[in-house]
Amino acid sequence: MNNIAVARSPSRGRPPKDIKRHVIEHLMEAAEAALMSKTAKEIKIREIAAAAGVNEAMINYYFGGKDGLMVAMFHEIMGDAPYSHYERISRACIEQQSIKPLIQELGEFYYARPGLIRMTIVEIVNNSSKVKAAYRARYFDSTPAFVERVVQAMIDRGIYCPNNVKFATTSILSMLTAPLFSISERFSTIDKLVSPEWMDHIARMIDLALKSPALPASAESSDLP
Secondary structure: OOOOOOOOOHHHOOOOOOOOHHHHHHHHHHHHHHOOOOOOOOOOHHHHHHHHOOOOHHHHHHHOOHHHHHHHHHHHHHOOOHHHHHHHHHHHHHHHOOOHHHHHHHHHHHHHOOOHHHHHHHHHHOOOOOOHHHHHHHHHOHHHHHHHHHHHHHHHOOOEOOOOHHHHHHHHHHHHHHHHHOOOOOOOOHHHHOOHHHHHHHHHHHHHHHEOOOOOOOOOOOOOO
């Protein structure tokens, strides 16, 4: 994990030099793993500390408590999301005249952490969750806006027909995340659907639905909107 945001208590001073960075990483990894089966409210600090192999006091020391750890962990996860690469991804979609580069990047991000979607939604719908504001800002507000920008860029270039961008965005995200909702101990389609073939299938469906009938032989690849 990179760019770790740690909320330290000002009364504690600087952390001891012999405390390694990997301790913080282990705490975040333990928190993420715990959230795959429980809500943030259900998880106990001692469970996370035990899984990370550290004293539970370190969670308060570094993050100001369990909620601070959950928020820092989620920010760390979303730091790997494709949102900061709009220009590169948009350019690739325009050059290929296809939404496929976007589908591939988002798909690889989602499927690397199968529990991310469930974890996020559970906290958002949980009225007692204290971390929902961070989760909403970093996922539910950021993801559609990013996808909409890419789709709109393709519309502006004449690659896609003028369309309801929000509907297109919802279709893309729904198809990408659908396999993740089927995960269970008894039955899962994820092994069959999480593959390059599945992402290719989604890209073809979106391209067929949105491509302009007057699409030129090649689209400009410079001067992104």
